[in-house]
Amino acid sequence: MVHKIIKLAVTDVRFPTSLEQHGSDAMHRDPDYSAAYVVISTDVGLRGYGLTFTVGRGTEIVVCAVEALAGLVVGKSLEEIISDFRGFYRLLTSDGQMRWIGPEKGVIHLATAAVLNAVWDLWARAEGKVGCGDPKQIVSCIDFRYITDALTEQEALVYITCVGCLFCPPEDQMLKEGYPAYTTSCAWMGYSDQQLKQLCTDALNNGWTKFKMKVGADLEDDIRRCRLIRQMIGPDNTLMIDANQRWDVGEAIAWVSRLAEFRPLWIEEPTSPDDILGHAAISKALAPLGIRVATGEQCHNRVMFKQFLQASALQFVQIDSCRLGSVNENLAVLLMAHKFQVPVCPHAGGVGLCELVQHLILFDYICVSADLNNRMCEYVDHLHEHFTSPAVIRNACYMPPKDPGYSSEMLESSVHTHQYPEGDVWKTLLNK
């Protein structure tokens, strides 16, 4: 059967999370978790759902960019796309006029992710499984432009062990135990100590052993909060800290050194997400303290990740299902990380990121790395109720998704109510 794409619709969906300081950090004090939400429809009635995550204002710009890309998608068939997915990826990312406003970065790349996420969802729904048993098909989705000095197509083929596939029921171990997760839900910047303590207690009761907290606004405050959380979780559980790009290079080294006594596994986003050499300097300075560097949620494409790996600038690769150009570009980064032997620990949370990225990390484990050492996927306990197939956590592990697709479909009622600015939620808030 041929699935011809006849329509692409995009909606600005926002959740007023800033009202309760969910998601607040040193650089994003008042995020309203949002999405540019894409639905593509085919002539035979099948639909694909995709999104990119945003944090409020500016979502309308990404929506505008999705509309600009729509003309490159509508009229194509799914079969035509997947028969040359690399070519289709490049069609979106290298349009002779639109690449000027990127290329492959910022708004236009976030929009590309939303569109391609919908295409992958459509593919997975149409076939039930994707790339199964055929590393060649998986590799044919990757655009190797600008990364062949680090990873060639031939190497990529060798790295995919092909014991599973994308969007396929995974192997027994994962079905039984799930993929290990860590929680960021306990210690947002804007939470009170009381709230933090209660959330840690609850999380410990639910089996969580790995916790991330936000730092970077005030050093004395960080010391106090690190001490508090370390007391709550005890000496054996894992603590990670996240500065969300708050510091310059020298400042990062000095500040994090002061927090070394609390033994964080990693410092995340210590400085500008663009500063590869800065991250390398920070990695080098903090290594003797046993603190490693993690980054990636705002690393804008495979060329940047390539250099982070080449420069030993990170020790944990935090892929993002929406910042990079969908599954296509994430596959490139997973495989480069494998080559450089750096563990992948995806960024998640926001809205929909957990739902999407769980597929990628399962693929990474089953088909590429076969390793759980120092690997875990972020989890944040927000907004899952708006999805038709929400991520499922059991004993602090992601349980493999069972429904067909990329888990990216939102409830129609949720989309309707949270449309910005015309949905009921926003009508009420804006008229206050």
Add this chain to the structure above:
Amino acid sequence: MVHKIIKLAVTDVRFPTSLEQHGSDAMHRDPDYSAAYVVISTDVGLRGYGLTFTVGRGTEIVVCAVEALAGLVVGKSLEEIISDFRGFYRLLTSDGQMRWIGPEKGVIHLATAAVLNAVWDLWARAEGKVGCGDPKQIVSCIDFRYITDALTEQEALVYITCVGCLFCPPEDQMLKEGYPAYTTSCAWMGYSDQQLKQLCTDALNNGWTKFKMKVGADLEDDIRRCRLIRQMIGPDNTLMIDANQRWDVGEAIAWVSRLAEFRPLWIEEPTSPDDILGHAAISKALAPLGIRVATGEQCHNRVMFKQFLQASALQFVQIDSCRLGSVNENLAVLLMAHKFQVPVCPHAGGVGLCELVQHLILFDYICVSADLNNRMCEYVDHLHEHFTSPAVIRNACYMPPKDPGYSSEMLESSVHTHQYPEGDVWKTLLNK
């Protein structure tokens, strides 16, 4: 007098340059030179004009981003802005919600440039001169976040010699002789050999001695065209070549090595504009052949330029008046380039880029570098007729602009006719 900004208007202005292949290169085959054009109005009737350059489709996305930023500008007074220009720059670039879709890159940063260019124009018109005699005021416009490991505020103060100022009549030598330029108008990718020969002949007759040509689509074709242009311009004139990001790292080295016999001064944009380490590898490999590496027109912010300089990844810094966050961020890059002793050779052409960047390169010469060795500013002979104060070239040099402001005001009639899609030019073309 206080100048309160009461309105910001933005227009999608496009010129159908693709019809005649002006501006065509290996990655942008059919550019329609365009701009998101901003006009800010004050309560006392003074206006400021700014723009960012684009190449057609996607301009509407930048326009949408300018509209999103407008709320941060309207209601402020010019005096309030310049009393803390660093803070205002950061207000635009670090909005707690909008920074997610950048930060400081792609669409949102291009929009920031358009808005801030209009603010600088307003300032220059209001005062006639800007920063005159006061390095402290100039340095107070720079956001040093993320670059203090390469340049501190104290160093910046020392580097500004303060014999002139931004937007001020320059010193005698420049008034008499102008700032040296090179031309890119002779050898766009889509031009025929006949056209190329004629344009070279004309340019030589007009005193041009430095020529840039586009390469990267086909090696044999490049060899033929390089030979042709070298024959036309003779052995003593300067040739530069520009690949517009066409190659991977290894490919760039191999390809450019084949063109070494034509003695290009530089290879411009050999690979991804994000690939700092790639450019460093290319620089190292081509140095023995006497070919240097130039890049910058798509280098998206000061953090990237910092690393290009730190890694010895370029030998010519090609600042862009619209890709970076206006004068503010360009000042940071000029001063870092001075510290690393790398010459600045701005990117220009497009629409309005020559008009704007001439101010920056004059400032660089008069107040920072005091050096013309290996320095020149790009010039392209297109679309100047749409500006109220077009750039003036004499004997292949930019003659200092004399009218007050940032030379960024377009003719009202040009804006009106070229509005996309409702202007007469587009109505006619789209109805064909």
